[in-house]
Amino acid sequence: MSHILDKIKKDIKRTDKVIDFGCDDGLDLFSFHDFGFKILIGLDTNEELKYFIFKKFVQYKYEMDENGFADTRPKDRIVDLRKRYPKYWDEFDCCFSFIFDKKAGNILNYNFGEEKYDFIIASRLLHFFDRGRAEDQIERLYDSLNTNGIFYFSVNTLDKTKKGLEKGWIIERNSSGEYIGYNSEKPSNLWYLYDDLKLNYLQSKYKTLKSVSNDRSSEGQFVIIKN
Ligand SMILES: C[S@@+](CC[C@H](N)C(=O)[O-])C[C@H]1O[C@@H](n2cnc3c(N)ncnc32)[C@H](O)[C@@H]1O
Numbered sequence: 001m002s003h004i005l006d007k008i009k010k011d012i013k014r015t016d017k018v019i020d021f022g023c024d025d026g027l028d029l030f031s032f033h034d035f036g037f038k039i040l041i042g043l044d045t046n047e048e049l050k051y052f053i054f055k056k057f058v059q060y061k062y063e064m065d066e067n068g069f070a071d072t073r074p075k076d077r078i079v080d081l082r083k084r085y086p087k088y089w090d091e092f093d094c095c096f097s098f099i100f101d102k103k104a105g106n107i108l109n110y111n112f113g114e115e116k117y118d119f120i121i122a123s124r125l126l127h128f129f130d131r132g133r134a135e136d137q138i139e140r141l142y143d144s145l146n147t148n149g150i151f152y153f154s155v156n157t158l159d160k161t162k163k164g165l166e167k168g169w170i171i172e173r174n175s176s177g178e179y180i181g182y183n184s185e186k187p188s189n190l191w192y193l194y195d196d197l198k199l200n201y202l203q204s205k206y207k208t209l210k211s212v213s214n215d216r217s218s219e220g221q222f223v224i225i226k227n
Contacts, residue, residue, distance in 0.1 A: 022125035145226035
């Protein structure tokens with residue numbers, strides 16, 4: 001079961017709809033499905049993932065059901081796997097919607113409309129945006145929760161990133177005073193780190209915000225419950 005559920009399953013009241021931004025290979029959503037969520041939506045800007053997502057599901061399910069490795073091969077197409085694992089296809093097809101697209105899969109472009117969710121995930125994503133853009137996203141996500149809905153997010157924090165700083169990594173303040181971290185070999189790939197100032201601001205705005213764990217390397221993990 002995903003580490004997210006491990007930490008907060010006692011707070012979950014409804015299991016209708018979950019959406020995961022930056023869902024990567026879908027592993028978190030797969031375990032939310034096992035937990036009982038019925039409509040599961042994943043978005044990511046990585047377009048390659050669309051070729052592998054069903055294979056990932058087959059591998060995940062097989063491991064859970066059979067405690068072994070599924071019969072998948074590097075050149076398998078979705079249609080091959082559908083034939084080999086029709087039961088898993090039915091389960092995948094009924095419940096999951098994935099958007100893997102540079103534009104449509106980008107959290108910044110997602111249009112929530114009137115939709116409301118019981119659970120929203122943004123795991124290891126929001127530190128890619130500067131403070132203003134990240135706070136706008138948090139507000140949008142919070143507004144899209146049902147009452148008692150849960151927003152989970154994890155971000156790289158200043159403290160933990162400093163502690164585990166690897167060779168070649170630099171932390172400095174930008175012209176807005178925000179702490180940023182980057183690898184000197186890839187300086188365009190910035191982490192906008194979370195320090196006490198940013199976290200205290202969020203805490204004052206969202207009274208139900210709480211930290212759920214501090215055991216992953218450079219991340220802080222948080223939930224906000226909508227009331
Ligand atoms: C560090 S990974 C985290 C994956 C997964 N959520 C987890 O916690 O294991 C970040 C993911 O976010 C995706 N991503 C990056 N920028 C994004 C954006 N603006 N909108 C949606 N997804 C994005 C990347 O393609 C990648 O799969």
